[in-house]
Amino acid sequence: MKKIAIYPGSFDPVTNGHIDIAERGLKLFDKIIMAILNNPIKDCLFTVEERLEMLESSFKDYPDITVETFDGLLVDYASRRKCIAILRGMRAVSDFEYEFQLALMNRKLKREIQTVFLMTGLRWIFTSSSIIKEAAQFGGDITSMVPPLVNRKLKEKFGIAS
Numbered sequence: 001m002k003k004i005a006i007y008p009g010s011f012d013p014v015t016n017g018h019i020d021i022a023e024r025g026l027k028l029f030d031k032i033i034m035a036i037l038n039n040p041i042k043d044c045l046f047t048v049e050e051r052l053e054m055l056e057s058s059f060k061d062y063p064d065i066t067v068e069t070f071d072g073l074l075v076d077y078a079s080r081r082k083c084i085a086i087l088r089g090m091r092a093v094s095d096f097e098y099e100f101q102l103a104l105m106n107r108k109l110k111r112e113i114q115t116v117f118l119m120t121g122l123r124w125i126f127t128s129s130s131i132i133k134e135a136a137q138f139g140g141d142i143t144s145m146v147p148p149l150v151n152r153k154l155k156e157k158f159g160i161a162s
């Protein structure tokens with residue numbers, strides 16, 4: 001039986017930190033499903049279609065990583081897709097409380113699915129989608145923190161010439 005993990009998130013947009021976690025997750029699992037939360041209430045910069053395109057382009061060379069969208073409860077989707085684990089990255093202590101709550105709630109809802117955290121690589125410790133969006137908005141150079149397509153899309157969104 002293949003060991004499948006789901007890596008859920010908003011991915012608004014995907015960063016090199018997310019990619020690092022997914023790549024390393026492949027050392028533990030046979031397959032990883034990158035699952036984009038399709039939540040119309042959440043205020044995202046990119047539409048779900050744009051986020052899907054950016055993730056698909058980032059993982060085009062990884063046959064064992066697929067990209068999907070989901071709505072509703074994560075654990076329900078994870079069970080339907082036969083995932084044994086939820087994969088998440090953890091950066092600094094500031095991530096801990098939220099991640100802990102999420103993991104405990106998911107465990108309460110479905111005990112058989114384990115949450116697995118990988119520590120973010122040191123290079124990406126200060127990389128987050130929100131900080132990247134803020135820097136990009138004011139013309140900051142975020143080239144080394146995101147895949148090339150994401151860099152282009154951010155510039156387009158904020159009307160910044162390349």
Ligand code: PNS
Pocket residue numbers: 008009010011037072073074075102105106
């Ligand atoms: O990248 P994010 O925004 O931190 O990801 C949050 C995400 C998508 C993992 C979380 O909001 C989620 O799983 N939402 C789906 C609804 C759900 O199952 N929530 C957790 C139990 S209440």
